[in-house]
Structure formats: structure tokens, C-alpha cells
Amino acid sequence: MERLFITGIGTDVGKTLVSAILTEALQADYWKPVQAGLTATDAATVRGLVQNPVSHFWPERHRLQLPASPHAAAAAEGLTLRAADFQLPATNNHLLVEGAGGLLVPLASGFLIADLAQQFDLDVVVVSRNYLGSINHTLLTLEALQARGLRVRGLVFNGEPTPATETFIAEHTGVPLMPRILPEPEVTPAVISRYAAEFRTWFGL
Ligand SMILES: Nc1ncnc2c1ncn2[C@@H]1O[C@H](COP(=O)(O)OP(=O)(O)OP(=O)(O)O)[C@@H](O)[C@H]1O
Numbered sequence: 001m002e003r004l005f006i007t008g009i010g011t012d013v014g015k016t017l018v019s020a021i022l023t024e025a026l027q028a029d030y031w032k033p034v035q036a037g038l039t040a041t042d043a044a045t046v047r048g049l050v051q052n053p054v055s056h057f058w059p060e061r062h063r064l065q066l067p068a069s070p071h072a073a074a075a076a077e078g079l080t081l082r083a084a085d086f087q088l089p090a091t092n093n094h095l096l097v098e099g100a101g102g103l104l105v106p107l108a109s110g111f112l113i114a115d116l117a118q119q120f121d122l123d124v125v126v127v128s129r130n131y132l133g134s135i136n137h138t139l140l141t142l143e144a145l146q147a148r149g150l151r152v153r154g155l156v157f158n159g160e161p162t163p164a165t166e167t168f169i170a171e172h173t174g175v176p177l178m179p180r181i182l183p184e185p186e187v188t189p190a191v192i193s194r195y196a197a198e199f200r201t202w203f204g205l
Pocket residue numbers: 008010011012013014015016017018042099100101102158159181182183184185186187
């Protein structure tokens with residue numbers, strides 16, 4: 001059974017896109033524990049992109065109005081998020097848990113996204129979007145995971161292929177590479193389904 005925590009090298013790097021692909025590939029359940037910003041929630045986005053009838057979408061534990069760092073969005077509502085608030089959904093299906101922003105984004109004082117992945121004892125998928133500076137952000141994320149003893153199930157490169165970047169990161173870290181995502185003119189259920197087939201092959205399904 002795959003139980004995966006989806007993180008990335010920052011915000012807006014494609015975690016939700018990759019979550020939709022993995023949800024479809026594995027017919028997995030999906031859970032976003034903390035949603036900051038409610039105009040278009042990540043769970044609604046994934047639900048709209050996934051076509052299989054098996055996936056279940058678990059409700060967010062905290063839905064915060066402000067599209068900001070969760071610690072600040074919670075404080076704006078007079079809330080303090082705590083580790084004890086969060087329990088992994090009780091499912092027998094594959095499960096994908098999407099973080100908010102990057103690995104060290106704060107949920108509260110002394111409580112980071114990385115702590116959630118550790119608390120749930122999940123393997124981690126890292127999404128790296130290509131931009132100038134992304135090598136450093138990717139290596140920092142992978143070092144922080146290693147320092148916490150978190151296992152990397154795979155790294156996904158998203159965006160314009162950049163062989164010099166991807167080869168360096170792969171050789172320097174030795175992390176397993178999942179299929180890469182190209183810039184898509186539009187993100188549709190058909191696009192998700194096409195990548196899901198590639199990921200199914202990667203998982204040996
Ligand atoms: N390969 C791609 N092709 C086209 N659009 C993309 C691609 N990757 C990401 N996007 C778009 O970029 C935006 C940000 O991606 P996404 O929402 O997946 O980021 P995120 O890492 O989940 O952000 P957050 O930290 O808010 O959860 C979305 O509009 C998404 O559709």
C-alpha cells in the first residue's frame with residue numbers, strides 16, 4: 001500500500017498537479033490536512049482532475065481563509081494549529097497527503113510541515129519545478145528530508161526539461177526519479193490521465 005506525503009521545493013511548484021496524477025495512477029485517496037486560501041482549494045482541484053470512481057477525498061482538518069503561510073493564516077483566525085489536531089484518515093486504500101508550500105513551512109511556532117510527514121510516518125514525494133535557483137532549493141529540501149530521517153519515494157521534475165539541472169541533482173543525491181512533467185498548455189483530466197499511465201508503469205502496475 002502506498003502512503004505518500006507530497007511536498008515540493010516551494011509553493012506553486014506543481015504539488016497539486018502531481019497529487020492529481022498520483023491519485024489517478026493509484027486510484028488513491030487524497031487528503032490536504034491544511035488548506036490556506038479557500039477560493040480554489042487543492043482538494044477541489046484534484047477532485048476535478050481525477051476520473052476514477054475509487055478515490056475518496058477526505059475533508060481538510062483546517063480550512064483557513066488567508067492564502068498565506070498556514071501559521072499566519074491560522075493566527076489571523078485566532079487559531080493555533082497543533083500536532084494533536086491531525087490524524088491520518090482511516091482508509092485501507094493508497095493515500096496521498098499534500099502539504100502546504102515547501103517542507104519547512106510553519107503550521108505554528110515549532111511545528112512545521114516536515115513534522116506532519118514524520119508524525120504520519122509517510123514516504124515523501126518531492127516536486128521540483130524548474131527555474132533558476134531550483135537546484136539549490138531542491139538540494140536543500142532533500143538534505144532537510146535526510147536530516148529528519150524521512151524516506152524519499154521519488155523526485156518529480158516539473159516544467160521545461162533542463163538536463164544539466166536534473167542530471168546534477170540525480171547524481172548528487174541518488175534519489176529515485178519519477179516520470180517528469182512537461183509544461184502543459186492546459187491542465188485537464190485527459191492530461192492527468194496520460195501522465196497517470198506513465199506513473200502506473202513506474203510503480204510496476
Ligand atoms: N507542468 C505544468 N503545466 C502547466 N501548468 C502547471 C504545470 N505545473 C503546475 N502548473 C500550474 O501552476 C499552478 C501551481 O501549481 P500547483 O497548484 O500544483 O502548485 P502547488 O505546489 O500545489 O501549490 P500550493 O503550495 O499552493 O499547494 C497551477 O495553476 C497549476 O495548474
